[in-house]
Amino acid sequence: xxxxxxxxxxxxxxxxxxxxxxxxxxxxxxxxxxxxFYRPDFxxxxxxxxxxxxxxxxxxxxxxxxxxxxxxxxxxxxxxxCIGAHTATARQAYQDGPKVAAVLADLESAPVEKPLQATLRxxxxxxxxxxxxxxxxxxxxxxxxxxxxxxxxxxxxxxFNTTDRLADAFGFEVLSPxxxxxxxxxxxxxxxR
Amino acid sequence: MHRAxxxxxxxxxxxxxxxxxxxxxxxRASPEQRARAFSNAGLSSPLDGLLGKVATxxxxxTDADIAAARAAGFSEDELFELVICAAVGQSARLYDxxxxxxxxxxxxxxxx
Numbered sequence: 335x336x337x338x339x340x341x342x343x344x345x346x347x348x349x350x351x352x353x354x355x356x357x358x359x360x361x362x363x364x365x366x367x368x369x370x371f372y373r374p375d376f377x378x379x380x381x382x383x384x385x386x387x388x389x390x391x392x393x394x395x396x397x398x399x400x401x402x403x404x405x406x407x408x409x410x411x412x413x414x415x416c417i418g419a420h421t422a423t424a425r426q427a428y429q430d431g432p433k434v435a436a437v438l439a440d441l442e443s444a445p446v447e448k449p450l451q452a453t454l455r456x457x458x459x460x461x462x463x464x465x466x467x468x469x470x471x472x473x474x475x476x477x478x479x480x481x482x483x484x485x486x487x488x489x490x491x492x493x494f495n496t497t498d499r500l501a502d503a504f505g506f507e508v509l510s511p512x513x514x515x516x517x518x519x520x521x522x523x524x525x526x527r
Numbered sequence: 528m529h530r531a532x533x534x535x536x537x538x539x540x541x542x543x544x545x546x547x548x549x550x551x552x553x554x555r556a557s558p559e560q561r562a563r564a565f566s567n568a569g570l571s572s573p574l575d576g577l578l579g580k581v582a583t584x585x586x587x588x589t590d591a592d593i594a595a596a597r598a599a600g601f602s603e604d605e606l607f608e609l610v611i612c613a614a615v616g617q618s619a620r621l622y623d624x625x626x627x628x629x630x631x632x633x634x635x636x637x638x639x
Contacts, residue, residue, distance in 0.1 A: 336593045339603045373604075377611050380548050384541035391537060412586050456625075465624050471632035484629050489538040492622035499614035502585035503577075 335365055336505045340372055359520070361513045365506035366419065366497070381496070386526040388489040395486055397522070398427035399450055402434060403490045406454045409438055410461040413498035415506040420494075422511075422518035452477040453484070457491045546619060549612055556605040556612075564609040565616035573599050574609065581613040 335341055344352070348371050352363045370378030389400050401424035408416035421438065425431045436444040441454055452474045460466045474484060500506075509517065550561055563569045567582040573595035580588045596606055 336588075336590060337603045337607055339607060372607070375548075376552070376554065376608060377545075377549060380541070380545040384538070384545050387538045387541045460621055460625050464621065466628045468628050468631035471625075471628045472636075475632060475636070481629065481633060485536060485626070486538065488622055488625040488629070489542070491625065492542060492618045495618035495621050496614045499581050499585040499617065500611065503581045503588045503610050503614065505588075505590075 335368070335507075336503070340365070340368060340504060343372055344368075359516050361509070361516045362507075364419070364509060364513070364517055365504070366415065366501065366517075369500060369504065369506075382527050384489075385493045385497070388486070388493045390525040393486040394480060394483050396427070398424055398430075400486075400490050401427050401521075402437060402450075403454060403457060403487055404494045405434065405438060406441075407457055407461050407491050407494040408498050410458045411495065411498040411502075413501050414508050415501040416494060416498050418508060418511075418514045419517055419521075422514040423521050426515075426518045426522055448477045449474075449479045449483070453479055453487045456484075457487060460488075460491060461495060542619075542622065546615060549608070549615060554608050555602060556608045560605075561608060561612045564612035565619075567613060567616060574601070577606075578609060578613040581610050582617040585614075 351371075352368070355363050355367070370382055372378065389404070390397065393400065395403075401420050405417060405420035405424050408420055417438075421434055424434045428434065433444070433446065437446055437454065441451060441458070444451070446454075456466055456470050456474050459470060471484065475481070546565075550565060551558060554561060556564075564574075564578050567579060570578055573592070577588065577592040577596050580592060593606065597603070601609070
């Protein structure tokens with residue numbers, strides 16, 4: 335990563351934990367995981383709490399839907415690390431690789447439910463253009479999406495607009511496909527806390 | 528009948544806690560500097576280059592942007608904090624814009 339403190343600035347306990355993760359997963363510790371262990375009182379602890387709530391807390395959206403939103407927002411930001419991580423996690427959560435690939439290739443022609451499609455469209459516009467209007471939201475609501483669902487989708491959008499930026503600013507190393515699959519398995523088992 | 532005022536849910540409360548910590552809690556960078564990074568306004572060169580990219584085109588951040596900020600006297604820990612403030616600040620603006628548009632859409636529905 336671009337700051338040396340993020341590569342080396344960890345105490346003995348954290349270094350031991352990283353060694354255990356490498357041993358058991360047989361993959362390097364992802365930079366996304368390292369970041370939240372650096373001075374966790376400044377960012378990591380609360381970021382994990384928020385991201386976990388957005389991605390795994392109670393919601394009418396499934397875990398797969400929210401992981402797909404994370405991948406879609408990351409694609410709008412062109413954030414390579416996060417696209418890889420959350421594409422893999424959405425695929426595993428849905429047990430449906432072709433659906434995830436179709437959404438990321440072309441949302442409008444993808445075989446996906448109208449409410450999810452409309453929500454993804456709105457999140458993409460908000461992320462790319464920095465704004466959405468009441469008309470965009472009315473369009474989403476008209477497909478049967480509830481207000482709670484919109485709020486929950488906006489929380490996912492906020493979490494990944496933060497993480498995508500940090501991934502690219504700090505220069506997270508893109509993992510191998512196997513590394514992303516192992517990370518996805520962990521995120522589905524344990525979440526973000 | 529639904530309520531016109533959006534209630535503060537657990538997700539938003541967790542987000543506000545994060546914002547509040549990075550802006551107002553203890554840090555190596557001053558609270559004023561962190562606030563400027565968060566709002567992406569009033570920053571001087573070369574920080575404005577680095578943090579402006581974090582906010583609006585993060586894939587274009589380069590090693591040279593970090594090196595320029597280090598050469599201007601900012602420590603790695605200050606940059607760690609300021610980059611986080613810039614990233615959270617931009618996502619906060621998106622979150623607020625989405626929630627405001629939702630509130631407007633729902634209010635319109637109730638009036639009509």
